[in-house]
Amino acid sequence: MTTTxxxxxxxxxxVVGGGIAGLTLAGLLEQRGFSPDVVEKSSNYGGxxxxxxxxxAGSNILxxxxxxxELLDNAxxxxxxxxxxxxxTHLHGYDxxxxxxxxxxxxxxxxxxxxxxxxxxxxxxxxxxxxxxxxIDQHSDEVDVxxxxxxxxxxxxxxxxxxxxxxxxxxxxxEVELTYHDMTGWAFWVDPSLAxxxxxxxxxxxxxxxxxxxxxxxxxxxxxxxxxEGAPDPVDERLDRVRETFDDMxxxxxxxxxxxxxxxxxxxxxxxxxxxxxxxxxxxxxxxDAGHAILPTGGVGASMAMESAAVLADELTRxxxxxxxxxxxxxxxxxxxxxxxxxxxxxxxxxxxxxxNHLLAELRDKSVKFYSQERMEEYFRDFLSSKx
Numbered sequence: 001m002t003t004t005x006x007x008x009x010x011x012x013x014x015v016v017g018g019g020i021a022g023l024t025l026a027g028l029l030e031q032r033g034f035s036p037d038v039v040e041k042s043s044n045y046g047g048x049x050x051x052x053x054x055x056x057a058g059s060n061i062l063x064x065x066x067x068x069x070e071l072l073d074n075a076x077x078x079x080x081x082x083x084x085x086x087x088x089t090h091l092h093g094y095d096x097x098x099x100x101x102x103x104x105x106x107x108x109x110x111x112x113x114x115x116x117x118x119x120x121x122x123x124x125x126x127x128x129x130x131x132x133x134x135x136i137d138q139h140s141d142e143v144d145v146x147x148x149x150x151x152x153x154x155x156x157x158x159x160x161x162x163x164x165x166x167x168x169x170x171x172x173x174x175e176v177e178l179t180y181h182d183m184t185g186w187a188f189w190v191d192p193s194l195a196x197x198x199x200x201x202x203x204x205x206x207x208x209x210x211x212x213x214x215x216x217x218x219x220x221x222x223x224x225x226x227x228x229e230g231a232p233d234p235v236d237e238r239l240d241r242v243r244e245t246f247d248d249m250x251x252x253x254x255x256x257x258x259x260x261x262x263x264x265x266x267x268x269x270x271x272x273x274x275x276x277x278x279x280x281x282x283x284x285x286x287x288x289d290a291g292h293a294i295l296p297t298g299g300v301g302a303s304m305a306m307e308s309a310a311v312l313a314d315e316l317t318r319x320x321x322x323x324x325x326x327x328x329x330x331x332x333x334x335x336x337x338x339x340x341x342x343x344x345x346x347x348x349x350x351x352x353x354x355x356x357n358h359l360l361a362e363l364r365d366k367s368v369k370f371y372s373q374e375r376m377e378e379y380f381r382d383f384l385s386s387k388x
Contacts, residue, residue, distance in 0.1 A: 003141055007320035009033045012155040014145060016133055017162030018042075020114060021288025021305035025159060027065050027121025028313035035126060037155075039147065041162070043130040045119065049111035050187035050267055050296075051213040051220040053078060056104035056384060058303030061310050062117070070117045075107035076214045079198035081376075083368050086205040086361070088251020091368045094376045103384040108200070108215045114302070132162065136171045138282045141321065156321040158284045159312070164274055166290035172281050176274065181295060181347070183271035183354055184231060185224040186242060190259035192219040194252055203251050204365065207356035209297075210246065210253050221256050224297075226356050229270065238263035271295055271350070275343060279335075280328045287312055292339045297353055298346025300383065307388055308335055338386055345383075 006012065011034060015022045018040030026038045054075065062068045081094040096106060119127070128147075135146035136158060143155045160168030169176055195201055195212045203210040207226035212219060225245045233241065243257050260266070274293040279286045286292075288305035295301075312331045319327030355361050 003322070005320050005322045006156060008317075009035055011157070011316070011321055012142075012153075013037070013157045013159065013316070014039070014143075014153070014155045015159045015161055016168045017160065017166070017288075017290065018045075018115075018119070018127060018129070019161065019163060019288070019305075020111075020118065020302050021290075021309050022159070022161030023115065023118035023122060024061060024065075024306045025161060025287065025309035025313055026126065027118060028061075028310060029316065030122055030126070031065065032313065032317050034316070035123070036159075037153070038122060038127045039131040039133070040127065040129050041132040041148075041167075045112060045115050050222060051108050051215050052111050052114060052302040053213075053299040054107045054109055054114070055300060055303040056106065057300075057388065058306040059107055060104060061306045064310075065118075065121045067117050067121060070120070071107060071109065071114075074113040074117060074216055075109035076216060077198050078106040078108050078200060080200070082199060082201045084201065084203045084251050085365045086203070086208075086249055088203065088249075088253070091204075091365055092371060094373055099377055099380055099384065102381075108213050110215050110218070110220065111302075113216070132167055133158075133171065136168065136284065138172075138284065143283050156283065157316075157324055160284065160286040160290040161288050161309075162290055164272060164289040164293040166286065168284065169286055169290055172284045173276070173278070173286075176276060178272040178274055178293075180229045181271045181273065181350055181354075182226050182228070183224050183350070184227040184233070185222060185269060185271060185296070186238070187220060187222045187267040188260060188265060190219050190221045190256055192217065194255055194259075195219050201252065202353075203249060203253055204353055204361070204368075205246075205249050206358045206361035207354060208246060208249065209353060210249065210256060212252065212256075221259070222296075223256075224271070224354065226354060227270070231270075233268050235263045238266060238268070271297075273343065273347070275340075279332055280325070283324060283328075285312065285328050285331065292343060294343050295346045295350045297350035298342065300342055300346070304339060304342060308339070311335055311388060334388070338388070341386075342383060
């Protein structure tokens, strides 16, 4: 019996997860003549979220998708970066313009807005909301999948793009331990007059962090604090918990705390990341947070997810159903070193920003005062100049 070899539009691809990584991949594949199925467990997009930094590594992919103008309509350019201490004393300010001139602009965008932009790149009939997978059964040359609505289908490739709590990863790779970094966080909107457009402001305390991020015509606040894993955060106690945690910080923090009024409208989550030795198993591959979640303190997770999607799409255009596993190996070889390097940097930065000891926090603040514009540019240039 002769096995049918499929490529391009005939290759059967399932993308599990309609977030940033999954939608980017599906949009790029459709642009190249593929017709992937996309399933997303949420019944609708929108709702709560947080602000993302979208570096040229991610935003340039939207140029190829023809959606860069839509990004500009929904984002604010990241022009200046200011660090303040626990009391609100200004430690250092950095001009992001030189990096923008060299590599392209970095933008700040609310995550649901970026998802909306990416959703426009795929065909409506290829997206099934309120659906995810329950079973994945691999064979030598195809994968049988069962969905939560009881339907089944057969694919040449299954892509797990369903986030840090990936169902695909659980089903195919077994239990993989997430790394908790002793931090929890909240995000919500505040009065836009608290910050200037294009200027990011971050207050660094001992084990606490408060950041303001302008996006479009709004201003997002992100608060983080050290906390034991699984610490309860009931909605009816959230405001008191946050105020008690941050009430002795100065600068803009009192104004920020005064802006909190609806705890149900505050996004909350704990800080985990994920390092895996293997991203592929047979005809299943993980991308984005499902395979290489990066701490939000690094500010590059969305860009890295979009990069991985672009590299995988590139490799899939140069293979077929027979040599698919070799194509996945090429994808991993192109991404592994870069992802590992960025993830290590995000962990070091998170530990530096969220140091808990007050004496160490004072030493950190003193070092920031002497951290020059040139050193800041060198830090980000390593990320921006690396080959993808």
